[in-house]
Amino acid sequence: MVEAVTPLIELKAIRKQYGGLDGAPVVEVLHGIDLRIHAGEFVAIVGQSGSGKSTLMHILGCLDSPSSGDYFFQGKDVARLDADSLARLRREAFGFVFQGYHLIPTESARENVEVPAVYAGTPIEQRNARASALLERLGLAERQANRPHQLSGGQQQRVSIARALMNGGHIILADEPTGALDSQSGKEVMALFHELADAGHTIILITHDRSVAAQARRVIEIRDGQIVGDSGKAEQTQAPMPDALANFWEPTAQPTERAVQGEELREALRAAWRTMRVNRARTLLTLLGIIIGVASVIVMMAVGEGARQRVMAQMGTMGTTIMYMSGTKPVTGGPRGILSDEDLAAVRTLPEISRVMPVIGDPITVRFANVSLQVYVFAANEEMPSMHHWRVAEGRYYTAQEDKSLAPVVVLGAAMRKRFFGDKSPVGELLLIGNSPFEVIGVMEERGADSGAQSYDDMVFIPYQAGRARVYQAQTQPDYVVMEAASSDVVFEAERSVRDLLMARHGDREDFSIGNAAARLQAEASTRRSMTIMLGLIAAVSLLVGGIGVMNVMLMSVKERTREIGIRMATGARQRDILRQFLTESMVLTVSGGMTGIALAALLGIGLALVGMDMVFSVSAIVGAFGCAVITGLVFGFMPARTAARMDPVVALAGE
Structure with a gap:
């Protein structure tokens, strides 16, 4: 007694309906199809247009699903498969040959054949070689680079057959494969199917042509969605399952997801x-x-x-970290605040402050030879060029030691140099500032004015201590103090620290004011x-x-x-x-x-x-x-x- 072999494909009471949505009438195309197909069979499903044979093929090839009934592939219920498993079935078990060829028009013949292998993750060298071998076997060795529109109908159909075989093509589903071909091309295509059937492929041929169907080894006739004849039903072929399908549902060594994605990405880019x-x-x-x-x-x-x-950059010359401080009368009343040398020394110790420069300035009579002018005499320490990002054009600026020793030296603004000395060098000459002689040691670069104030070029610059001792003897404190924050990021913290320090030193009397020029410049930069x-x-x-x-x-x-x-x-x-x-x-x-x-x-x-x-x-x-x-x-x-x-x-x- 021969043991029954599990059918490769088994359909039980398969029905397919369309419509029923939005009031559309329900149309039933398949009416309870029962069908078994074993491995290695060459089956023709024949019927007139509208008989349901193409719908049956779509269900067999897992392109469509039945409305009811059961579909078993090698004993496994297809209805339980997810979308990826159905795609795997189409990719590894089935190969489709369509009446309209269904080739991608922008791809060459070889590239069309390779498509199934791309989604199987086959490396490009292997799929190129296999596609070329299949096309050569089908007589298209010289047409591999041709696009579909450059091929005849018979040649296109052979390309679609090669594509169906690319991943093995264990089950060939052919829908009217000779319908669009001339008689000679049709004979050639049918000869190919016979060769494939002899090689062990399962062939399911869908056709309305009875002469084509007669060439199959089993003919199933379908009419009005029902099977009305089956030439092989009484004697089902009991062929053994081919090795490729025998353990289809068992875990096997598949290409890694990374390899598959790599091939697909390469194909997608191309x-x-x-x-x-x-x-x-x-x-x-x-x-x-x-x-x-x-x-x-x-x-x-x-x-x-x-x-x-x-x-x-322009604002940088004015100092993007500069603050100004002076003594004022407190709003609560009382005398004007005094900024002492001890206050300034304490401010210098704050980590947020990098430089402190006291300033005294007033218009004073300045004379050289027979030239006498009212000039703004700017008395400050040696920090002035650094704090104002200003360079010396000629000679040098005075030093901290010269400031400490009350040295009578002066540096000229660019305009004052021209007013007093014209084009000749002023270095070494003596100016009379008030009643005190000062030696010219340098000339500043031309600069202009800050924010509409008097131009720096119209000033002369003397050491702070010398100014207090020789020119501004009546001054008990600086007119104002220029402070530089350690960086533009801490100007607000620096202002708060100075304010807190002086409030503590002045007995919580706010008898001083702080103007934060850096904050104004930063606001301008923020606006920009x-x-x-x-x-x-x-x-x-x-x-x-x-x-x-x-x-x-x-x-x-x-x-x-x-x-x-x-x-x-x-x-x-x-x-x-x-x-x-x-x-x-x-x-x-x-x-x-x-x-x-x-x-x-x-x-x-x-x-x-x-x-x-x-x-x-x-x-x-x-x-x-x-x-x-x-x-x-x-x-x-x-x-x-x-x-x-x-x-x-x-x-x-x-x-x-």
Whole structure:
């Protein structure tokens, strides 16, 4: 007694209905199909148009699911399989041959054949070799690089057969494979099926042509959604299960997910570049939005940063860490506060303060030879050039030792040098300041005025202690004190520390005032920074428009390539594979646009710099603009990609 062999495919009471939604009438296409197909059979399912044979093929190939009934593949209930397991069945067990060939038009013959192997994670060298061998075996060795439109119908059908065999093709599902061919090409295709059947492949042929069906070894007739005849039902073939399918559901050594993803990503990138080349005009228009967006963000930020740094440099000459302090009458009443030398010494010890400079200044009569002028005589210590970021043009500035020893030396402002000495060098000459002679030791660079005050170029500078002893004998305290914070980051902390120190020293009497020039300058810089950010945000609008363009193009691409999506699903692509395919294409678009935008921004920056505009390109702005372009591609490409991934394989295959 021969032990029964488990059927490769078994259908029990399979029904398929359409409609029933939104009031649409219910149409039942299949009415309780019972069918067993064993490994190695060559079966023809024959019937007229509308008999349900194509619907039956879609269910057999796991492209569609029945409304009710049971489908067992090698004893396992297909209804219990998830989407990825169904994709694996289509990828590793089935091979589809369609009447319309269903080849991807942008791919060559060899690339079409390779598609199932891509989703199986087969390395590129192996799949290239196998695809070439299959095409050579089918007489297409010289046509491997041809696109589908460059092949005859018979040649295209042979390419689709090669594709069906790429991953083994253990079960060939052929839907009207000779329907669109001439008689000679039809005979050649049928001869190929006979060879495959003899080699142990299971062939399921769907046809309306009884002469074609007669060439099969088992003929099943379907009419009005029911099987009305089966030539092999009485004598089911009891062929053993082929090795490739014998343990199909057992865990086997599969390619790692990383390897599969690597092959799919390589394929997605290649397909993306080809799609962009095929649709050059549309691609260029789409890229234009991204290019303009990225370039404008980078250039606007560079212009804004250049303006900000220019202003900061100009303000830097006034001191971005400077504060001014003087004695005042307290609001609670009482005498005017006095800033003593001991107060200033205590302020110098604060960690937030780097320099302290007391200042006495008034217009004094200054004479040289027969020239006598009223000049503002600025008495301060040796810190003045450092605190005001001001350099000596000629000679030198006085030292701390000269200040301490009451040395009668003077440094001239640029205008005073010209007023007293013209073009000759003043170094070594004597000026009479009030009634005291002072030796000229240097001349400052031309500077101008700060905030509309008297120009520094119209002043002369003498040591603070010498000024008190020789010129301003009546002064008991400085007119004001200039303080420099340790850095621009601590100006507010420095102000608070000075205030707290003096309040403690003056018995909680606020008989002094502190003017924070650094805070004012920082507020100006902050305003400039805000303007730069605003310019960047305005420019980013064009990047957003470019992203909308990407989404529009990807939606058009999904619509135009609906059949391609169906083909990829039929050959084993999972939903996440389709999602990755279209996301990759949108990312390639935006990355290309982003890189071109950076190049354009560089060219524009060079051009603007040549006409005298300050440009400061920021790495963070460049990286940010490029990153936004990539994120734009990801965000705006996701919806079209998800739409593609969620398509029904049968509906997609029927699309145009």
